[in-house]
Amino acid sequence: MRRFLLATAVLALGALLAGSAIAAEQLVINGSTTVLPIAQAAAEQFMKTNPDITVSVSGGGSGNGIRALIDGTANIANSSRFIKQEEVKMAVEKGRYPVPFGVAIDAIIPVVHPSNTIANLTIEQLHDIYTGKIKSWKELGGQDRPIAIVSRDTSSGTYEVWEEKVLKGDRVAPQALIVASNGAVVQTVASNPAAIGYIGIGYLNNELKAITVNGITGSIETARSGEYPVSRYLFMFTGGWPTGAALKFINFVMSDEGQKIVANEGFVPIR
């Protein structure tokens, strides 16, 4: 009799656990490493108030995220750039209409090593540095050493904005060091006194020195007002108007509580 009761108890427990696992709705979010901190923090908070939904967040670049949305392997695509024409076409072909939600504003800050004496650069100077025209810090009034240019690979949304607003479509110098993420840029510039790089404002820390652009400091106020020239909207895309868990999550991120998380992560809330 006792063994029978024990077996029944174990089976019931198993059924309960299995049931809760099956009942748990899955939300897969993929994409930009810039939006990643926001998505992760929001997901943690969201799962606390919605215990029946499991959210998994991963980075990999805006391009990868949108690709996953198109392929159907992600419910929400984080993107630090707007969706491209070819991507829209592919999405519609697969029956997934991409719906954008502007969830935060990002400012991209050029950074140098703390020992660097330069404090301000114009967009033209940044352009000339990154295309290789200005080769030494001396030409900018700094020390006499060559500039180590740090840039991102082409799948990065951060790079695309830098290309649009600073490079204006011109090619990055071939000798630029290409690194794979915002974190890698921080690591590279913080350990190299001759380096210059660019990162999302959320990645700024005291291992780096931020440069003002055209005399304007990149900050929450200047990004939201549009004064700071190198700023952009951050998006979350869904396939078609979101329903179920995706809708709940998007509503959460756009709510006051979600925007507080955006501000905590060092980005600019949209309102």
Add this chain to the structure above:
Amino acid sequence: MSTEGAMRGDRVPQAAITIVAAVGLLILIFILVFLVRESIPILKIASLKDLLFGIYWYPTYNPPDFGMLPLIIGSIAVTLLSSVLAIPLSLGLAIFLSEVCPRTLREFFKPTLEVLGFLPSVVLGFVGMVLLAPWLQMNLNILSGLNMFNASVLMGIMIIPIVASIAEDSFTAVPQDLRDAAYALGSTRLETIIHVLFPAALPGVVEACLLGIMRAVGETMVVLMAAGGAAVIPRSIFDPVRPLTSAIAAEMGEAPVGSPHYHALFFAGLLLLIMTLAINLTALWVERRWRWKA
């Protein structure tokens, strides 16, 4: 190889093994065909000469440039440098393990060496990015610590276990009679190693080196994180490079399927396959030509 006279019980395992081998071969052929099929379209857009000898790699711009020479030279340079750094060390280690090391210590050393070979390459890449790069940059006053030398040192660490382990096996496989004969004729240990042992174990040693080189050619994570990523032809060993593997890994995620960039990256993959195949064929040729006859 006829089944006549073979017991009935032999036919089933024979058939099973044949099927498995055939499947393995088919998968390889499929991969090769797939690579070739996805690479061909790029030749409609850029000539073979531009692809192999062009020096500007700007695949995402308009108009794009698909010059792979910096990438190819990057791959070759890193492989060469890491081999030069690692192979002498590995062979020395192999000789030490097989000839000099006391038996009990060897029982401890050899497994440790093989465990070192299991170190994930991303860990090595991380070490290169976070520890080696700043150290190089500060002490050698170069532009950046993320360069060819950094990646080669890490790759060397990665291929030492492979080369040393296999070379050590070849040295141990040389029959003791040869060593005894050499000692009997009055050679010192060093003379025996150089003039008797090495030539006898040469095919195995060469194969070990070539295996290590093949590993280095195909390595992605280490070069992605520590080699710098600049698509330029290096003029010194402290220049950053962008080998083929790192270009594919960094850019494949963004290249829209079916675009010229996508096909160009597949072409890069095909080049890598050809390089690996060439090294493999060299290994076979060496083994055949120098097979030591008992």
